[in-house]
Amino acid sequence: MCPWFDSWRHHIKIPNLCSGFFVLTIEHFLYIIHSKSIDKYYVGESSDVKQRLVMHNEHHFKRNFTKAASDWKLQLKYSCKSKKDAQFLELFIKRMKSKKFIIKIIENPAILRDILEKSK
Numbered sequence: 001m002c003p004w005f006d007s008w009r010h011h012i013k014i015p016n017l018c019s020g021f022f023v024l025t026i027e028h029f030l031y032i033i034h035s036k037s038i039d040k041y042y043v044g045e046s047s048d049v050k051q052r053l054v055m056h057n058e059h060h061f062k063r064n065f066t067k068a069a070s071d072w073k074l075q076l077k078y079s080c081k082s083k084k085d086a087q088f089l090e091l092f093i094k095r096m097k098s099k100k101f102i103i104k105i106i107e108n109p110a111i112l113r114d115i116l117e118k119s120k
Contacts, residue, residue: 028082041099045086089115092119093105
């Protein structure tokens with residue numbers, strides 16, 4: 001055994017152990033951003049919302065809707081249990097095509113939990 005590993009073993013946290021393989025769990029978020037200059041909302045999912053917001057404001061996504069503005073501000077960051085849940089919520093909200101619905105979600109994020117519970 002490696003002495004360095006043995007001395008630090010108690011600091012290592014293993015999220016899941018499944019059939020002898022390590023399964024890393026990465027937290028995913030649903031996020032909603034708003035641009036005041038064009039008065040539009042954008043819904044997305046990411047494991048790093050802070051970095052994604054920077055990318056939207058710097059027009060990293062050339063064909064994306066968010067290239068229309070550079071003043072995107074985070075309105076909601078909702079933690080999901082999995083990437084699948086975050087993607088489900090993102091598509092659910094986008095299919096609604098409703099600014100009023102997005103505003104309701106920002107005001108009451110518990111709606112998202114209810115949507116996920118009813119989908120299972």
